[in-house]
Each structure stands twice: as structure tokens, then as C-alpha cells.
Amino acid sequence: MALRQIRTQGDPVLNKKCREVTEVTDRIVELIxxxxxxxxxxxxVGLAAPQVGILKRIVVIDVGEGPIVMINPTIVETSGEQTGSEGCLSIPGKAGTVTRPNYVKARAFDENMEEYEIEGTELLARAIMHETDHLDGHLYTELVEGPLQDVTYDDEEA
Incomplete structure (x- = not known):
């Protein structure tokens, strides 16, 4: 395993649509x-492949309940809404107020290319939406209500 460089806002890779993963190779396992x-x-609490410069539809999330790997995720249902502070590892030192669904159901593949569904509320729902947005070239700043705030990172950044 190795640390990868996190791409930051302004890097064109962050605004590109990612390609689907058709098989899990040794390189994909290493990437995950x-x-x-x-x-x-x-x-x-989350990281999408384009944030490390790879245009593949892969997301990892951990909101404190263990790692979740999502390959080719799709959102199948959302409901409710939550408004809260959101940050991004690709926009260090900043956070903004974003409204997202409070409940999300997504379908994805795991590291064995076995399909599964995941449901999440609150932080997990926010993380799933935030990270899947990255796969289509979108950053949370497109949704921010009001100005970005300066922050110091603790454990709440996605």
C-alpha cells in the first residue's frame, strides 16, 4: 500500500467523468x-478515485463503522434533506453549508465485483452523495449555500 497524492481544486481531473470498472484487476485492488x-x-471519511488522479468509478468511505468500497455506484433512491457543513480533501482548509438527502440507497459492486445495495442516513448519506458526485466531475462547492468558511481539519471532512 502507498499514499497517493490528493488532487486539489483546479486540477482538471476533478472535473472529468469517470469510466466504469469492468473487472477488478490486481491494479484495481492496489488502487482501493x-x-x-x-x-x-x-x-x-471518503475518497473518490479522481481525487487521486484515476478516472475510474471507485469510491471508499468510512464514517466510523469500517471501510466501504463502492465500485460503479449508482444512487437508486433518496429522501428527506439535511443541511450541514461539508468539506473535501480536494479543497483543503475550507468548508461550506450544503443541503443533501438525509437518506440514500445506492447500488454498487464490492472488490469481488459482487453487486450489493447500501442504505445510509445522515453522515453516511452525505458521504455517498459527495463521493459519487466526484465520479461525474462535480465538487461540493457547486452546491454550497453562502461563502466557504476557513476550517481546520478534524474528523468531519469528506
Whole structure:
């Protein structure tokens, strides 16, 4: 495993649509392991492949309940809403107020390319929406209500 460089706002890779993963190769397994290590090292709760410069539809998330790997995720249902502070490892030192669904159901594949569904509320719902947005070239700043705030990172950044 190795730490990968997190791309920051202004890097064109962050605004590109990612390609679907058709098979899990040794390189994909290594990428997932590296993404998890990079996310934990940066004290994030989520990381998408384009944030480390790879245009593949892969997301890793851990909101404190263990790592979640999502390959080719799709959102199948949302409901409710929550408004809260959101940050991003690709926009260090900043956070903004974003409204997102309070409940999310997504379908994805795991590291064995076995399909599964995941449901989440609150922080997990926010993280799933935030990270899947990255796969289509979108950053949370497109949704921010009001100005970005300066922050110091703890454990709440996605």
C-alpha cells in the first residue's frame, strides 16, 4: 500500500467523468488499498478515485463503522434533506453549508465485483452523495449555500 497524492481544486481531473470498472484487476485492488490508506492518513471519511488522479468509478468511505468500497455506484433512491457543513480533501482548509438527502440507497459492486445495495442516513448519506458526485466531475462547492468558511481539519471532512 502507498499514499497517493490528493488532487486539489483546479486540477482538471476533478472535473472529468469517470469510466466504469469492468473487472477488478490486481491494479484495481492496489488502487482501493491505496485510496483507503490515503483517506485515513488525511483524516477523511471518503475518497473518490479522481481525487487521486484515476478516472475510474471507485469510491471508499468510512464514517466510523469500517471501510466501504463502492465500485460503479449508482444512487437508486433518496429522501428527506439535511443541511450541514461539508468539506473535501480536494479543497483543503475550507468548508461550506450544503443541503443533501438525509437518506440514500445506492447500488454498487464490492472488490469481488459482487453487486450489493447500501442504505445510509445522515453522515453516511452525505458521504455517498459527495463521493459519487466526484465520479461525474462535480465538487461540493457547486452546491454550497453562502461563502466557504476557513476550517481546520478534524474528523468531519469528506
Amino acid at each position: 488499498d491505496d485510496m483507503l490508506e490515503t483517506m485515513y492518513e488525511a483524516n477523511g
